[in-house]
Amino acid sequence: EAQVTQNPRYLITVTGKKLTVTCSQNMNHEYMSWYRQDPGLGLRQIYYSMNVEVTDKGDVPEGYKVSRKEKRNFPLILESPSPNQTSLYFCASTRLKTGVHQETQYFGPGTRLLVL
Amino acid sequence: KQEVTQIPAALSVPEGENLVLNCSFTDSAIYNLQWFRQDPGKGLTSLLLIQSSQREQTSGRLNASLDKSSGRSTLYIAASQPGDSATYLCAVRGGSEKLVFGKGTKLTVNP
Numbered sequence: 001e002a003q004v005t006q007n008p009r010y011l012i013t014v015t016g017k018k019l020t021v022t023c024s025q026n027m028n029h030e031y032m033s034w035y036r037q038d039p040g041l042g043l044r045q046i047y048y049s050m051n052v053e054v055t056d057k058g059d060v061p062e063g064y065k066v067s068r069k070e071k072r073n074f075p076l077i078l079e080s081p082s083p084n085q086t087s088l089y090f091c092a093s094t095r096l097k098t099g100v101h102q103e104t105q106y107f108g109p110g111t112r113l114l115v116l
Numbered sequence: 117k118q119e120v121t122q123i124p125a126a127l128s129v130p131e132g133e134n135l136v137l138n139c140s141f142t143d144s145a146i147y148n149l150q151w152f153r154q155d156p157g158k159g160l161t162s163l164l165l166i167q168s169s170q171r172e173q174t175s176g177r178l179n180a181s182l183d184k185s186s187g188r189s190t191l192y193i194a195a196s197q198p199g200d201s202a203t204y205l206c207a208v209r210g211g212s213e214k215l216v217f218g219k220g221t222k223l224t225v226n227p
Contacts, residue, residue: 033213041219042217042218042219043207044217045214045215048214050213058214090160092215094213096213103165104150104162104165105150106162107159107161108159112157
């Protein structure tokens, strides 16, 4: 089954304690991305990756890091989490195609993070 | 900077009613537009994807239209059911594959 998986699904942590949220896709997609969703602000892109070893900032990258060492995995790293990073996080992936016709983006189930 | 607006923010209808959700975007230079469904506390499920060269897409009771020049899309839901209750999100794709999302329309279908 084609899917994007995230772990953990729920996480409570304290300010300053480094954490990693994993994301994995089994569709051999080149493109992967992280979004956060906050009430009243909607979904905003944090980081994205067009392929292995190629990453770039989205709209709200401050306080986050990512890496893309393998095509299937795109972990999100919070080196020193703060309460304003409490949010619902989504990983997404899609196949990159040239031309007009593009494919849908597939989203993971989400990771709900609470930073105390 | 692309901005996506969805109106209304919330909608409550009786079961069986046909309804329309609206999405507008400020920059017409898009590659495609997607409609997603999100259930409370859950992930996003893609409903329909309309390429920039297309005018509409249909899936079952759902029909989405796209008017790129005017920066508008509508999602039409026929014969609504309580199971359609969810938040519906519209997203446009511009450069870098990034999706820019609207804030959603929360739909409640009452039995």
